[in-house]
Amino acid sequence: MKTSQFFISTLKEAPQDAELKSHQLMVRAGYVKRLSSGLYTWMPIGLRVxxxxxxxxxxxxxxxxxxxxxxxxIQPAELWQETGRWQQFGPQMLKINDRHENEFCFGPTHEEVITDIARKELNSYKQLPINFYQIQTKFRDEIRPRFGVMRAREFLMKDAYSFHANENCLQKMYELMFETYNRIFSRIGLQFRSVAADSGAIGGDASHEFHVLADSGEDVIAYSDQSEYAANIEKASTVFKKASKENKVPNEKVHTPEITTIEALQEFFKIDTQSILKAVVFNHDDELVICFVPGNREINLVKLEKIIGSNRFRVAKDEELKKHGLIPGFIGPEGNEHIRKLFDHSIIEMENMVCGANEEHYHFTNFQSINTEKFVDITNVLEGDVSPDESGKLKFCRGIEVGHIFQLGKKYSESMQASILNEEGKSQTMTMGCYGIGVSRIVAAAIEQNNDENGMILPKSIAPFELIIVPIGYHKNDKVRAQANKIYADLLESGIDVILDDRDARPGIMFAESDLVGIPNRLVIGEKSLNENKVEFKSRSESSPEMINISDLVQFIKSKI
Amino acid sequence: MKTSQFFISTLKEAPQDAELKSHQLMVRAGYVKRLSSGLYTWMPIGLRVxxxxxxxxxxxxxxxxxxxxxxxxIQPAELWQETGRWQQFGPQMLKINDRHENEFCFGPTHEEVITDIARKELNSYKQLPINFYQIQTKFRDEIRPRFGVMRAREFLMKDAYSFHANENCLQKMYELMFETYNRIFSRIGLQFRSVAADSGAIGGDASHEFHVLADSGEDVIAYSDQSEYAANIEKASTVFKKASKENKVPNEKVHTPEITTIEALQEFFKIDTQSILKAVVFNHDDELVICFVPGNREINLVKLEKIIGSNRFRVAKDEELKKHGLIPGFIGPEGNEHIRKLFDHSIIEMENMVCGANEEHYHFTNFQSINTEKFVDITNVLEGDVSPDESGKLKFCRGIEVGHIFQLGKKYSESMQASILNEEGKSQTMTMGCYGIGVSRIVAAAIEQNNDENGMILPKSIAPFELIIVPIGYHKNDKVRAQANKIYADLLESGIDVILDDRDARPGIMFAESDLVGIPNRLVIGEKSLNENKVEFKSRSESSPEMINISDLVQFIKSKI
Incomplete structure (x- = not known):
């Protein structure tokens, strides 16, 4: 490719709304062009990536x-009504009426469509397993599209769906896809981590996410500093040892006037927040649920949803508490037997704790471990917690989710009656897996992970071009132009994905642009070095260039790429 | 590819609603699977094509x-409002409201979006010409989707848009695209014809369509039997020579009671319909327009729209005729000066014609040529008419439109103010061209043109596989299996796009399926011929097979493909 026959249009300034480095760089490098909120045109150079x-x-x-x-x-509403997701999916789904007022949506995902195909096309266990995939434009009507293509409304996704006669077969495919994802992200050249994940709205049993590691990532990953354990914070767990109770002190009811917050209690009793028992009350379908957790831990709403078995809950209002006989700021673990109580499993190692006395302006001190067998996990883990495999301690890092694999089980095949005849000739519901990759999001994630003050540093596997030739004086110096054209032709012929910058631009501008748009290797052709039969090679990731003999050039470039 | 690792699912029967051969075969061969009206999944084998x-x-x-x-x-309404097409485009455009009730559409075409990009990205004549293209899913909400992917609602299109500083530059690009389209359709292996076309709703000056020739085509093409002239019937023209008037006979008013139709007049006067002057009256915004044409010619509504300058017209009702003093069935060219009259240019060669006398139950006979200089072209040409280049006579054939190129001129760039600075540094509106190809429609058109009673006969450039290996007894005969696997591996390595049918199926089924799905070459591996170190090769388009020595096989296959 020659620059004059291509289209590159860079900007000096990033758009004001671009918070993330990748968003700034993608706009500045002319990779994408915003059409409307969350809608981007992939310009020629971005499309190559x-x-x-x-x-x-x-x-x-x-x-x-x-x-x-x-x-x-475009998908018909009827299929989504079969699985109940036409309502469940919520406003992220872009619903459409056609000219005959039939209801459709712009597919945010394709479980329903593929299950419809499977129930029509698959009849026998002999056709299984099968793993169908597509690479296709999806639409999710994000309430606040942001970060450029990272959280766009229209985006490119690879989605795969596998069908099986039994769980064991699904498990094997799941492992194969796990390996395949590792190969894909390794081959692209990303630093990534696979983590156990909460499977969220898609449903099913096991699931793993693949995260590109980046400080700006929206997701927090907890990982063991000694073992292979890693999980999304939404799912990460830890284990607690029962408190020794060696330092048991009798509890005491203390007058704590107007002391209603964790911070105020900490100040009043001069103790750590982890020794204070926090009570958070939720309203679930007009019934209250009190969650007791240590003062230093946050409630994990995803875990709570699983235990409550519904997402129809919110923090209760003070009036609601009072109506049910609770005293805001002084709620304790004893009494109030008419209200459902959940105790986080971390409480198991608390001792001599401060907690509400269920009496206005009173707390207990030196309250001992709660007498319940029903500890549940409803909090986020903290850095320093023990890894759940009891090997090492948890550390946190941030990641950008670029892949997600799920064992769906029979969630869709049951509601849509997708069955086959098994070996015994009996009808049997199929078992399913699904496997997604955010294709367009990978571009942003790769840039987020690989950039410097000059621009992107893309892995060579996905850079828009492997090499740029920058001739100094292409339009004025016949020798430079002839040599640049020859080297360009030679490299093209050797299968190198090369671009020749044949514009009449100043070298500084050409260098800056090639750095900005993430071309990993640069060849500078100038008269002076040509006189010595040499050209200058510089890798984007190295600070200084090297001089290469023209006779060795093709071989040298091949070894570098 | 081995069949066991692929997915082919054929049907014995075509769906009842499939009228076209290509639709029947695509469904039977499992190329596509209907999801909903005008919505198709491209199954693995179809997707390859x-x-x-x-x-x-x-x-x-x-x-x-x-x-x-x-x-x-997804495109925002605002851009379409700038060009006025938000209303004009009509119900074919799928309109959508997002969660914030902003208006969007699923793009049926992209002139507005690309012009928006061009006005932001292109500033100088130095950046021109530029020709952007994409290959992308479009949606048109057809009132009656039919013929499978031939007239689907969601379809794949290649659309290109070029920008220029002047008409001359556009003209050159137009010619380049004309040649490119010829190359594309030739390389695919289609019999096609480029024809002058009416540019319809897209607007602009010149346009050409590319048609795959097929008897089932929806379009009629008129072409000269001696010159290069070819045009869509909507646009095709001819020339007429003035009648000699040697046989002039005085005209005569004849009593023709209740004789009001062309057929009745033909019977009554015993003359050809082409000697009868037909009057067709249209109502355009509540004004009448009388169109006079020979009895044997049809009015061309596209041509009429251009002359009237509007598409808001319809055939007038009898009451409307009477209200304006016209007598249905007896309308003639003389008198009624208060009503607009259009005379088709074919009338120039009529003589001694029969026409209405504007008096109930009376016609003229031997009426001579109408005395008007304002002949216009408002009729379809007929087979046998003179080619407009006066070289040869027109013949008709039918075609399927698969490509269309347009000189848009400034239609979009003017309304959207897309301008650049020209060589003199002055602002200048850009000139545009656009170039479309119906990618998914080509599959159907190719099948429509190439099939027999056994299935598709696809050109090798687009067949799902170039070659199929059919082993006889793959699961029972070790020798056959070993040899089949070896030949398969050898051919794969030689770059042949080969599929090995490794299923445990009867040969007849395997042969029938490979013919149905359009694989152009077949290799049969059976024990008997293996004993002579031979395999059987058969081309889909030839009736009898040939025996090939295994040692020459790779070379032979390469020469065939």
Whole structure:
């Protein structure tokens, strides 16, 4: 490619609303162009990167025996009504009426469509397992699209769906996809981590997320400093040892006038927040649930949702507490037997704690461990907690979710009656897995992980070009132009993905642009070095250039790429 | 690819609603699977064909210097309001409200979006010409989707848009795209014809359509039997020579009681319909327009729309005729000066005609040529008419439109104020062209053109596989299996796009399926021929097979493909 025949349009300034480095750089480098909130055009240079990622994913999925198809973006409401998700999915789903007032949506995901295909096309265990995938544009109507393509409304996704006669077969495919994802992200050249994940709205049993590690990531990952354990903070767990109770002191009711917050109690009793028992009350369908947790821990709403078995809950208002006989600021573990109580499992190691006395302006001190067998896990882990495999302690890092694999089980196949005849000739519901990759999001994540003050430093597997040739004086110096054209032709012929900057621009501008747009290798062709039959090579990730003999050039570049 | 690792699912019966052969075969061969009206999933085998077409188009567009990008499918209403097409486009446009009640559409085409990009990104004549293209899913809410993917609602399209500083530059790009389209359709292996076209709703000056020739095509093409002239019937024209008037006979008013139709007049006067002057009256915004045409010609509504300058007209009702003093069935060219009259140019060669006398139950006979200089072209040409270049006579054939190129001029750039600074530093509106190809429609058109009673006969450039290996007894005969696997591996290594049918199926079923799905070459591996170190090769388009020595096989296959 020659720059004059391509289209690169860079900007000096990032847009004001771009918070993330990747968003700033993608706009400045002309990778994407905003059309409307959460809608981006992939400009030619950005599209090259997107396509390279797409190709790596396609090759690795094919290598793992997955079969590509392409489902429509527009999906009829009826299928979603069968699984109940037409209502459940909420306002992220872009609903549409056609000219005949039939209801459709712009597919945010394709479980319903593929299960419809499967129940029509798959009849026998002999056809299983099968893993269908597509690389396709999805739409989710985010309430606040942000971070450029990282959280866009229209985005490119690879989604795969596998069908099985039994759990064991699903498990094998799940492991194969786990390996395939590792291969894909390694081949792209990302630093990433697979973590146990909460499976959220998609449902099912086991699931893992794949995160590109970056300080700006929206997700927090807890990992063991000694073992392989890693999990999304939403799912991460730890284990607690029962308190020794060696230092038992008799409890005492203390007058604590107007002392209603953890901070005020900490100040009043001069103790750590982890020795104070916090009570958080939720209203679930007009019934109250009191959650007791140590003062230093946050409630994990995802875990709480699983225990309550519903997402229809919110923090209760003071009036609601009073109506049920609770005294805000002084709620304690004893009494109030008419109200459901949940005790976080971390309480097991608390001793001599401060807690409410269920009496206005009174707390207990030196309250001992709560007498309940029903400890549950409803809090986030903290850095320093023991890894749940009891090997090492938990540390935190941040990540950008780029992949997610799920064991769906029979969630969709049951509600949509997708069954096959098994070996005994009996009808049997299929078991399913699904496997997603955010293709367009990977571009942003890769940039978020790899940049410096000059621009992007993209892994060579996905850089828009592997190499740029920058001739100094292409339009004025015949020797430079002839040599640049020859080297360009030679490298092209050797299969190098090379661009020749044949514009009449100042070298400084050409260098700055090639750094900004993330081209990993640069060849400078100038008259002076040509006189010595040399050209200057510089890798984007190294600080100083090297001089290369023109006769060795193609071989040298091949070894570098 | 081995069949066991792929997914092929064929049907014995075509769906009842499938009228076209291509629709029947695509469903039977499992190329596509219907999801809903006008919505199809491309199943793995069909997707392979679609992708091969896509790749040929991409390669040829790139070779012609076009630059690929990818615009969002979802487009904001504001842009379409700027050009006035938000209302004009009509119910084919799928309109959508997002969660904030902002208006969007699922893009049926992208002139507005690309012009918005161009006005932001292009500032100088130095950046021109530029030709952007994308290969992308479009949606048009057809009132009656039919013929499978031929007239689907969601479909894959290649759309390109070029920007220029002047008409001359546009003209050159138009010619380049004309050649590129010829290359693309030739390389795919289609019999096609480029024809002058009416540019319809997209607007602009010149346009050409590319039609795959097929008897089932929806479009009629008129072409000269001696010259290069070819045009869509909507646009095709002819020339007429003034009648000699040698046989002039005085006209005569004849009593024609209740004789009001062309057929009745033909019977009554014993003359050809082409000697009868037909009057068709339209109501345009409550004003009448009388169109006079020979009895044997049809009015061309596209041509009429251009002359009237509006599409708000319809055939007038009898009451409306009477209200304006016209007598239905007896309307003639003389008198009624208060009503607009249009005379088709074919009338120039009529003589001794029969026409209405504007008096109930009376016609004229031997009426001579109408005395008007204002002949206009408002009729369809007929087979046998003189080619407009006066070289040869017109013949008709039918075609399926798969490509369309337009000189848009300034239609969009003016209304959206897309301008650049020209060489003199002055602001100047850009000139545009646009170039579309119906990618998914090509699959159907290719099948429509190439099939027999056994199934599809696809051109090798787009067949799902170039070659199928059918072993006889793969699961029972070790020798056959070993040899089949070896030949498969050898051919794969030689770059042949080969599939090995490794299922435990009867040969007849395997042969029938490979014919149905359009694999152009077949290799049969059976024990008997293996004993002579031979395998059987058969081309889909030839009736009898040939025996090939295994040692020459790779070379032989390469020569065939």
């Amino acid at each position: 997107l396509r390279k990622i797409e190709n790596i994913i396609r090759e690795e999925m094919n290598a793992s025996g997955a079969v590509e198809l392409l489902m429509p973006a | 679609l992708r091969k077409i896509e790749n040929i188009i991409r390669e040829e567009m790139n070779a012609s210097g076009a630059v690929e990008l990818l615009m969002p499918a």
